[in-house]
Amino acid sequence: MIQEKVAETPAASGEAPMLLSLRNVGKVFSNGVTALSKVDLAIREGDFLSLLGPSGCGKSTALRLIAGLSTPTSGQLDWRGPIDRSNIGFVFQEPTLLPWASVFDNVWLPLRLKGVSRAKAAPAVMEMLSRVHLTGFENAVPRELSGGMKMRVSIARAMVTKPRILLMDEPFAALDEITRFKLNNDLLELWQDERFTVVFVTHSVFESVFLSSRVVVMAARPGRVFGELPISAPYPRDEVFRTSPDYAALCRQASDVLVDAINSTAGPHHDGH
Amino acid sequence: MTAIEDTALKLDPEEARRARQERLERIGKWVLPLAIMVLAIWLWDRICVWNEIPQYILPRPGVVLQTLHSDAGLLFSSLLVTLRITFLSLLLAVIGGVGLAVLFAQSKWVEMSLFPFAIVLQVTPIVAIFPLINIYVNNQTVKLLLCAWIVAFFPILSNTTLGLNSVDRNLRDLFKLNGATRWQQLRYLRLPAAMPYFLGGLKIAGGLSLIGAVVAEFVAGAQGQSSGLASRIIEAGYRLNAPRLFAALILISLTGILIFLVLSLVSHLILRRWHESALKQEH
Numbered sequence: 436m437i438q439e440k441v442a443e444t445p446a447a448s449g450e451a452p453m454l455l456s457l458r459n460v461g462k463v464f465s466n467g468v469t470a471l472s473k474v475d476l477a478i479r480e481g482d483f484l485s486l487l488g489p490s491g492c493g494k495s496t497a498l499r500l501i502a503g504l505s506t507p508t509s510g511q512l513d514w515r516g517p518i519d520r521s522n523i524g525f526v527f528q529e530p531t532l533l534p535w536a537s538v539f540d541n542v543w544l545p546l547r548l549k550g551v552s553r554a555k556a557a558p559a560v561m562e563m564l565s566r567v568h569l570t571g572f573e574n575a576v577p578r579e580l581s582g583g584m585k586m587r588v589s590i591a592r593a594m595v596t597k598p599r600i601l602l603m604d605e606p607f608a609a610l611d612e613i614t615r616f617k618l619n620n621d622l623l624e625l626w627q628d629e630r631f632t633v634v635f636v637t638h639s640v641f642e643s644v645f646l647s648s649r650v651v652v653m654a655a656r657p658g659r660v661f662g663e664l665p666i667s668a669p670y671p672r673d674e675v676f677r678t679s680p681d682y683a684a685l686c687r688q689a690s691d692v693l694v695d696a697i698n699s700t701a702g703p704h705h706d707g708h
Numbered sequence: 709m710t711a712i713e714d715t716a717l718k719l720d721p722e723e724a725r726r727a728r729q730e731r732l733e734r735i736g737k738w739v740l741p742l743a744i745m746v747l748a749i750w751l752w753d754r755i756c757v758w759n760e761i762p763q764y765i766l767p768r769p770g771v772v773l774q775t776l777h778s779d780a781g782l783l784f785s786s787l788l789v790t791l792r793i794t795f796l797s798l799l800l801a802v803i804g805g806v807g808l809a810v811l812f813a814q815s816k817w818v819e820m821s822l823f824p825f826a827i828v829l830q831v832t833p834i835v836a837i838f839p840l841i842n843i844y845v846n847n848q849t850v851k852l853l854l855c856a857w858i859v860a861f862f863p864i865l866s867n868t869t870l871g872l873n874s875v876d877r878n879l880r881d882l883f884k885l886n887g888a889t890r891w892q893q894l895r896y897l898r899l900p901a902a903m904p905y906f907l908g909g910l911k912i913a914g915g916l917s918l919i920g921a922v923v924a925e926f927v928a929g930a931q932g933q934s935s936g937l938a939s940r941i942i943e944a945g946y947r948l949n950a951p952r953l954f955a956a957l958i959l960i961s962l963t964g965i966l967i968f969l970v971l972s973l974v975s976h977l978i979l980r981r982w983h984e985s986a987l988k989q990e991h
Contacts, residue, residue, distance in 0.1 A: 504881050520887050531878040535900045535982045544896070548886045576982050 451479040453515050454600065454632050455501065460510035462496055462658075470496040472657035474510070478600075478634065483626060485635045485643035485650045487689065489697050493658020494636045498602050501634060521549065524593035524601040524631075528608060530585035532577040532592075538564065539573035542591045549596075556595075563591040566625060583614035590622070600632040607642070619645055620673065627670055640693060644685045645677060652689070654696040661696040664689055767951040772958065775951035783940065783952075787959050790936040793849070793921040794967070797856030801913050804857065805864025806906065813872035813898060814890070823869075830862040834920065838927040852928060852936075856920030860913040867909030871902025904983050907975040914967040922960060 457476040463469050471493040478484055486494040499505040500512065502525050532541045540547075542563055546556040564570055567587040577585055586606060593601060607615040623646060626633060637643050643650045647666050654661040668681055676682055719727065749769050755761070756768045763771060776783065808826070812819035834855055845851045875898055883893050925938030937956050944953040979985060 502885060504884065520885055523885065525882065525885050527878045527882070529878060531876065531882060533879070533897070533900070535903070544882075545886045547896070548883070548888045548892055578982055 451481050454478050454480045454482075455515070455518075456513050457497070457500075458510050458513065460497075460500065460507045460512065462493070462500065462505070463508045469657035471500075471507075472659050474658075474660050476651065476660060478632060480599075480632055481630045483633045483635065483646055483648045485637055485647040486653055487637060487640065487643045487650050487693060488653030488658075488661070489655055489693075489700070490638065491658070492653040492655040492696075494653050495604050496658065497653075498604050498634060498636050501600075502602050518599070521545075521596050522599040524596065524598035526586075526589050526593045526601065526603040526606045528605045530577065530582075530589040532585060532588055534577050537574050537576055538569060538580070538588050541577070541588055542595050544592060545596050559595055560591075563595045566594070567591045567621065581614075582610055583618060586610065586618060587621075590625075594625070594629075594631075597629075598631060600634065603633065603635045605636050605638065608637070608639075615642070616674075616677070622646065623670065623672060640686055640690045644682065644689050645672060650689050652692045652696050655700045661699065662692045664692060764948040764950050767954060771951050772954040776955040776958070779952055779955060783937070783955060783959060786935060786937045786940045786956070787963065790918075790921055790925065790938070790960070791963065793852045793856055793924070793936065794918045794963075797853050797860055797920060798914060798917040800853065800857045801860035801864055801917060802910065805861045805909065805913070806868050808861075808865050809868035809872055809902075810894065810899075812869050813894070819869065826862060826865055829858055834859050834923055835927060838924065842928070848928070852921060852924040855924030855927075856917050859920030859923070860917035863912040863916065864906065864909040867905045867912075868902050871905025872898045874905070875901045904979055904985060907971075907978065911968065911971045911975060914971045915964055918960070918964050918967060 455478045457474050460471060460474040460476075461469070462471040474493075474497060476497075486497060488494050496505065500507055502523055503520060533544065536544075539560055542560045543551075543553065543556045546559065547553075561570075561573070564573055567590055569584065569587050569591065572580065572584070577588070580588070589606070607618050610618065619642065633646075635643070635646060644666055650664045650666060651660055652662045652664065653659065664685075666685055668676060668685065752766075753768050753770070756766055767775075808822070812822065837858065838855055841851055841854055845854060879897060879901075880893075883897055888896070921936070922938045925936040926942065928939075937960055940956045941953055944950070944956065
């Protein structure tokens with residue numbers, strides 16, 4: 436089966452069916468800022484795609500467009516097959532939890548909003564909590580948790596509806612490095628088990644290379660796709676990969692593209708004046 | 709705590725000083741105000757004796773206490789009248805304030821259009837409005853209630869409106885992503901988020917509803933139409949019955965303090981698990 440083959444060699448994502456393509460997408464804000472210009476992007480089922488770029492390159496805007504939180508000014512988004520919002524999971528930069536609600540209630544929320552009762556939702560919620568290693572914390576409130584644990588709750592909440600695509604907007608940027616590495620590993624574990632599609636926004640070269648099957652580098656002013664780098668290293672990736680020469684070489688490549696992307700912005704900016 | 713102290717944890721002089729300071733502050737927080745209160749009452753008593761001030765000008769504290777006891781029947785039945793107006797108006801202020809705030813939260817347009825009216829009601833002194841109410845409303849209780857309500861509802865309205873509007877943007881997006889209805893957003897997001905703001909407004913409104921009730925009684929009582937504590941004060945003033953005047957005054961003060969304490973406790977109990985304000989009180 437094709438599905439099986441994809442699971443074994445995710446780098447060959449070219450063989451997986453297309454999930455979403457952005458064609459010539461642009462977004463201009465009402466204040467005149469061009470956040471995105473002529474973005475073409477193909478996202479395949481099972482991709483772990485990172486959007487890497489400097490701040491202001493429109494990577495978060497692209498994510499909001501995909502989530503349907505915002506509509507494009509030009510171009511279009513083509514989903515394969517019908518997609519509704521319950522097929523989309525979203526993890527924000529902040530944990531964005533309800534501070535008055537318990538961990539259980541926070542994870543239950545997306546199901547609750549769809550009318551699923553507490554009792555009916557309990558198995559799914561408890562399973563997700565165990566998947567993010569938070570069993571036993573279901574009655575805690577967010578302020579009793581560490582930053583990393585809050586982010587785990589946020590991920591569990593996004594995944595509890597079993598979305599086809601998970602959108603993550605710099606989710607680990609505010610965490611310390613040790614916690615970030617741990618969450619990186621756990622996220623990959625989750626992804627390998629379920630094979631959902633991930634679009635991961637980050638400004639960290641190292642994080643994007645470690646996690647992704649594809650890194651899409653974006654440039655700013657106007658926000659656009661600058662280049663793409665397939666990361667062919669096999670999964671599962673672990674601490675051995677994190678310290679391997681392969682990883683260092685890939686980071687170097689990605690970093691070079693990112694530097695070019697940043698310079699491509701700075702160049703005309705200076706010449707223009 | 710004691711376990712840690714018993715193991716003779718060696719504190720450096722700075723930490724030892726800090727620990728001592730904290731212990732002193734904990735005790736002083738209660739002892740100091742009490743001591744000052746006792747001192748003030750004693751001084752009051754002495755001033756009366758030293759200057760031979762007649763009872764109808766400034767009664768001694770003991771006499772006031774006696775009056776509180778001997779006039780208990782009259783004073784407490786009046787207190788009940790005032791309390792009834794206070795709590796009814798607070799209840800109406802909560803219903804009206806929260807109801808209007810929810811209405812405002814539904815649309816910026818409604819808020820922009822109606823909020824100025826609420827401000828006009830708030831800034832116009834109630835004493836000046838009362839003669840109008842007196843003309844238009846016949847029922848005595850309704851008259852007083854309306855008065856106290858106008859005074860008390862604004863802090864609840866303005867605080868709850870602020871709370872309903874200060875929901876985290878990402879949380880709003882989250883609800884939108886999950887296809888939440890307007891009602892779900894209100895029920896599961898905006899109302900809980902507004903709770904600390906509402907409770908802050910409630911604490912202010914509790915005091916104001918008492919003030920509103922007393923002021924309304926004063927204005928109405930001047931026309932001999934009321935039987936609350938305020939009218940007892942006016943009556944006692946006419947008759948130069950200073951001990952009863954003081955006794956009534958003390959009852960009103962104590963009521964105000966009690967309302968504040970009860971509302972503070974309610975607020976603490978509701979918020980203690982999650983809100984920063986309650987968190988700080990714990991330490």
